[in-house]
Amino acid sequence: NLESFDVFCSWNGGNDKERSRRHANYFGRLWDGEVSGLEVKPIPEIAKDHLLSIAEPGLEDLDLETEDEKERGTTTTGERWSSLPYEPFPHQEEALGNWKDRGKKGILKHATGSGKTYTAILALHEHLRGGGTALVVVPSNVLLQQWTEEIKFSLGDVDLFLAGGGTSQWKEDRQLQALPSPESGLGRRIVLSTLQTARTENFRRKVRDGNHLMIVVDEVHRSGSEVNSNIYTLDTGPRLGLSATPRRYEDPVGTQKIFSYFDGTVEPVFTLEDAIQEERLVEYTYHPHTVPLSPEEAERWDEMTQKVRKEYAR
Numbered sequence: 001n002l003e004s005f006d007v008f009c010s011w012n013g014g015n016d017k018e019r020s021r022r023h024a025n026y027f028g029r030l031w032d033g034e035v036s037g038l039e040v041k042p043i044p045e046i047a048k049d050h051l052l053s054i055a056e057p058g059l060e061d062l063d064l065e066t067e068d069e070k071e072r073g074t075t076t077t078g079e080r081w082s083s084l085p086y087e088p089f090p091h092q093e094e095a096l097g098n099w100k101d102r103g104k105k106g107i108l109k110h111a112t113g114s115g116k117t118y119t120a121i122l123a124l125h126e127h128l129r130g131g132g133t134a135l136v137v138v139p140s141n142v143l144l145q146q147w148t149e150e151i152k153f154s155l156g157d158v159d160l161f162l163a164g165g166g167t168s169q170w171k172e173d174r175q176l177q178a179l180p181s182p183e184s185g186l187g188r189r190i191v192l193s194t195l196q197t198a199r200t201e202n203f204r205r206k207v208r209d210g211n212h213l214m215i216v217v218d219e220v221h222r223s224g225s226e227v228n229s230n231i232y233t234l235d236t237g238p239r240l241g242l243s244a245t246p247r248r249y250e251d252p253v254g255t256q257k258i259f260s261y262f263d264g265t266v267e268p269v270f271t272l273e274d275a276i277q278e279e280r281l282v283e284y285t286y287h288p289h290t291v292p293l294s295p296e297e298a299e300r301w302d303e304m305t306q307k308v309r310k311e312y313a314r
Contacts, residue, residue: 006019006023008020008023081122081125083125083156084121084122084125084154084155085153085154086118088115088118088119088122089115089278091110091114091268091270091274091278092115092119092122094267094268095108095110095119095266095267095268095270096119096122096123098266098267098268099123099240099266102263102264102266103263104123104214104237104238104239104240105238105240105262105263106239106240106241106262106263106264106265106266107220107241107242107243107246107258107259107262107264107265107266108120108240108241108242108243108265108266108270109243109244109245109246109265109269109270110242110244110269110270111244111270111271111272111274111275111280111281112244112272112275112281113280113281114270114274114275114280115280116218116242116243116244117146117147117150117218117242118154119242120136120216120218120240120242121150121151121154121155123214123216123238123240124136124155124190124214124216125154125155127214127238128155128158128188128189128190129188131212132212132213132214132237132238133179133181133182133189133190133212133213133214134189134190134191134213134214134215134216135190135191135193135198135207135213135214135215135216135234135236136151136190136191136192136193136215136216136217136218137193137194137195137198137215137216137217137218137223137231138193138194138195138218138219139194139195139218139219139222139223140194141164141165141166141194143218143219144162144164144165144192144193144194145165147192147218148160148162148192151190151192155188155190157187157188158187158188158189159179159187159188159189159190160190160192161175161176161179161189161190161191161192162192162193163176163191163192163193163194163197163198163203164193164194164197164198165194165197170193170197170203170206176191176203176206176207177206177207177208179191181208181212182208182210182212182213191207195217195222195223195228195231198231199227199228199229199230199231200230201230204230204231204233204234207234209234209235209236210235210236210237211236212237213234213236213237214236214237214239214240215231215234215236215238215239215240216240216241216242217231217240217241217242217262218242218243219242220241220242220243220246220258220262221243221245221246221247221248221255221258223241223258224248224251224254224255224257224258225248225251225254226254229254229257229258232257239261239262239263240262241258241262246258246259246265
């Protein structure tokens, strides 16, 4: 029994479109029994008849609302979150309240599946509603795309300006200066930037910081390096860091920079165990195994690492 599950957006073009094409071709060969090492068998009639008896007539008849969405409600009933798609979970509301009590500064140490991004969306929603502007910093192009989709879905008609990830408009005009400015009457505004762009002097010089500006840094542990921590020169108002592991591995100096800028972590910490108990993650067992390298293997490893670094830089 071979199981494989991937999701790509063919309509996005680029790598996603090519991956979708390759997967479609692979499935065609799989279905036709042309993949070596796999045997394709017809489904037994008794199983087929049973599946057909309980199947919906078509895609339009499927109930695509998840149990989680049904439990939370697809729209909120309280005035506070009336314009957002979901009611927050208790741990999200508690964390948001504690973050406010700490002067709107802190790091959410929440595991995968806990809804860190949506908790940040809640904080952004209230900050923008109060007339402030925001800067969201992410460490990769993938997260830049994910945050773009999440902001548009959750916050609607917010004026979103992208910096990094192949976009260079922020270098060419005065939009970067205008969007995060404290001027009123310009609507809800968010600048979404990659960490590689936000850390540059040119970007930081253009951003008008101050108490009106809220900063959110996703995967905040990555911002503590010597170069990335340049973003900490931005003197903002509310500050929110997101990470399941905010402490940098074997880097106490970088960790201290992070915790100083964001003023520590916000309770409650939401662990992997919490996520499993809340059925945000499935149960699993983690068995790390140390694999020592021989001197020859270590040398080869270093050579390959250098090649990867050069390719990444290029």
